[in-house]
Amino acid sequence: MTSADGTELACHVSGPQDAPPVVLIHGWSAAASSWGDVGADRLRTFAVDLRGHGSSDRPASGYRSSEVWAADVATVLDLVGEPAVLVGWSYGGLVIADYLRHFGSAGVAGIVFVGAITEIGRHPGGRVGPAMRAALPAALSEDADIAVPALLELTRHMTATPLTGAALQAGLSAPLSVPPFVRAEMFQRDVDNADLLRSVDVPTLFIHGAADAVVDARATEYAAGLVPGAETRIYDGVGHMPFAERASEFSTDLAAFVASTKAGS
Numbered sequence: 001m002t003s004a005d006g007t008e009l010a011c012h013v014s015g016p017q018d019a020p021p022v023v024l025i026h027g028w029s030a031a032a033s034s035w036g037d038v039g040a041d042r043l044r045t046f047a048v049d050l051r052g053h054g055s056s057d058r059p060a061s062g063y064r065s066s067e068v069w070a071a072d073v074a075t076v077l078d079l080v081g082e083p084a085v086l087v088g089w090s091y092g093g094l095v096i097a098d099y100l101r102h103f104g105s106a107g108v109a110g111i112v113f114v115g116a117i118t119e120i121g122r123h124p125g126g127r128v129g130p131a132m133r134a135a136l137p138a139a140l141s142e143d144a145d146i147a148v149p150a151l152l153e154l155t156r157h158m159t160a161t162p163l164t165g166a167a168l169q170a171g172l173s174a175p176l177s178v179p180p181f182v183r184a185e186m187f188q189r190d191v192d193n194a195d196l197l198r199s200v201d202v203p204t205l206f207i208h209g210a211a212d213a214v215v216d217a218r219a220t221e222y223a224a225g226l227v228p229g230a231e232t233r234i235y236d237g238v239g240h241m242p243f244a245e246r247a248s249e250f251s252t253d254l255a256a257f258v259a260s261t262k263a264g265s
Contacts, residue, residue, distance in 0.1 A: 027090025
């Protein structure tokens, strides 16, 4: 797909063509592949690689712009061609907020925030956990000797039970494929979305792991308290990747939520 500014975005599509559509938006320094088999045979998933990530282009600019992120999501929704549920993990929650700010709920049947931030900077919706605080600012460095150890430790703490061996190395491959300037630019934002969250007018579900060390669960508590009628699911003993740590439970919860929206009707 080609976004509004000419950036080529990769989108990985799977699932039955007649299944309800879901757009999966990954987090900072991750990739569409991070989602694994979310949805399986119950949903039609559109997992986008954000600009600067995965198989998408790595333009020199745009990472600080709410309007640019919004246009990227709009490009995916144009591909879907019907109202879809947006699922944002981690930084992907902020990208969804960017879309809502510029396009409202056009094309959106519902929203699922997964271990997500909805703000960034010194705002309650952007609270991060101890693993992310420990990784910054080293993880943004151009110097591999500084950045790689920080990214390794962050990857190690993405789950409540740390990954080991081949799984840890596979997980590290995603952030290492993201240019350092992209990793850094994405943090050069200051966004307060309290007004936006209060105006969300589509069904919304928040899912957060109680043992998340990357995004503080208080970020979800804050945002869910602002979104009218929002539901919240807290997964005990789960870290930052509930869709990987509790794959079956997560897929069931997601499918049930989608079925309750106009995308599932």
